[in-house]
Amino acid sequence: MDVYDVIIVGAGPAGITAGIYAQRARLTTLLLEKLGVGGQIVVSDLVENYPGFQKISGSELMQKFEEHARSVDLRIEDEEVIEIRNGDEYKSVKTYDHDYKAKSVIIASGAASKRLGAKGEEKFIGKGVSFCATCDGFFFRDKDVLVVGGGNSAITESLLLAKIVNKVYIVHRRSELRAAKILQERAFEDPKIEFIWNSVVEEITGHDTVEKVILRNVVTKERSELAVDGVFVYVGLVPNTGFTDVGKDDNGFIITDENLATSAPGIFAAGDCRTTMLRQVATAVGDGALAATSAERYLSAKQRSTES
Numbered sequence: 001m002d003v004y005d006v007i008i009v010g011a012g013p014a015g016i017t018a019g020i021y022a023q024r025a026r027l028t029t030l031l032l033e034k035l036g037v038g039g040q041i042v043v044s045d046l047v048e049n050y051p052g053f054q055k056i057s058g059s060e061l062m063q064k065f066e067e068h069a070r071s072v073d074l075r076i077e078d079e080e081v082i083e084i085r086n087g088d089e090y091k092s093v094k095t096y097d098h099d100y101k102a103k104s105v106i107i108a109s110g111a112a113s114k115r116l117g118a119k120g121e122e123k124f125i126g127k128g129v130s131f132c133a134t135c136d137g138f139f140f141r142d143k144d145v146l147v148v149g150g151g152n153s154a155i156t157e158s159l160l161l162a163k164i165v166n167k168v169y170i171v172h173r174r175s176e177l178r179a180a181k182i183l184q185e186r187a188f189e190d191p192k193i194e195f196i197w198n199s200v201v202e203e204i205t206g207h208d209t210v211e212k213v214i215l216r217n218v219v220t221k222e223r224s225e226l227a228v229d230g231v232f233v234y235v236g237l238v239p240n241t242g243f244t245d246v247g248k249d250d251n252g253f254i255i256t257d258e259n260l261a262t263s264a265p266g267i268f269a270a271g272d273c274r275t276t277m278l279r280q281v282a283t284a285v286g287d288g289a290l291a292a293t294s295a296e297r298y299l300s301a302k303q304r305s306t307e308s
């Protein structure tokens with residue numbers, strides 16, 4: 001039976017970086033990815049805040065990450081992890097086809113877009129409701145769309161949509177944005193973007209596709225209707241952490257210490273899947289490097305204790 005030094009779950013920026021560090025530390029390493037190498041950022045048309053690249057698409061950036069990982073012979077398998085068990089001797093990492101064994105595990109499984117929770121949202125997914133402007137923006141050429149959210153993703157994606165569509169309404173539940181100031185400035189200057197403040201989407205309606213939304217002003221409680229052809233949702237993240245029972249916060253993000261150790265010895269977490277203030281490529285990369293180094297230290301300490 002093969003026992004890996006480290007198994008990494010997820011091939012986004014955090015997992016790939018952890019894999020590169022682990023390989024260079026000469027740990028036997030396996031990276032498991034359920035969808036395709038790259039993680040969330042592959043859907044982003046433009047990344048401008050990852051040092052070394054003034055402007056690059058998410059997919060191109062992650063292609064470079066993958067090339068780097070392949071150059072150090074990192075083993076990457078297309079498999080979904082469905083359970084991690086923390087045994088005394090080793091950890092068991094189960095997928096649909098295998099039950100892998102490892103001395104340590106790095107969970108870098110990231111997060112997915114949160115649903116809005118508005119009436120009609122589920123019904124119109126793929127028929128006007130989208131979570132990815134880069135993927136679906138093209139279908140709304142010269143039409144009117146609504147973006148929901150006020151963070152970096154919402155504003156970046158609105159700026160992209162404004163180049164394609166006729167009009168972008170951004171509805172935000174507060175009276176100010178959370179996005180980086182440079183993005184806010186661009187959005188405020190864009191003639192195609194109009195903000196609807198202090199408001200939430202109550203319902204999305206239409207026949208076969210989205211035709212209008214019903215908004216509610218959270219201050220005045222007034223309801224209003226807005227005709228739009230598409231709704232793009234950027235209201236936060238849900239962590240991909242259902243396969244592990246390590247300690248989590250109320251929203252399901254994994255709690256770690258400053259060296260990225262979880263509540264289970266030998267299991268570490270890196271990137272968007274953990275409780276942290278900022279979820280970006282740069283922070284995921286830093287986490288990946290730290291988690292792999294922590295795993296290496298954990299394995300060395302374990303080795304020393306068995307020898308003594």
Ligand SMILES: Cc1cc2nc3c(=O)[nH]c(=O)nc-3n(C[C@H](O)[C@H](O)[C@H](O)COP(=O)(O)OP(=O)(O)OC[C@H]3O[C@@H](n4cnc5c(N)ncnc54)[C@H](O)[C@@H]3O)c2cc1C
Pocket residue numbers: 009010011012013014015032033034035036037038039040041042043044046047048049050079080081082108109110111112153156157240243270271272273279280281282284
């Ligand atoms: C639209 C959009 C725009 C963005 N723009 C920027 C930007 O401009 N700059 C920036 O720095 N950041 C940006 N981000 C954020 C950035 O994408 C994330 O912070 C970053 O990708 C987190 O990396 P990660 O490796 O932690 O997780 P992820 O990128 O989420 O990768 C996790 C990987 O784990 C895999 N996985 C999940 N569960 C399992 C499982 N059970 N088994 C196997 N594999 C699994 C997933 O398929 C995924 O590939 C953007 C995000 C979005 C959605």
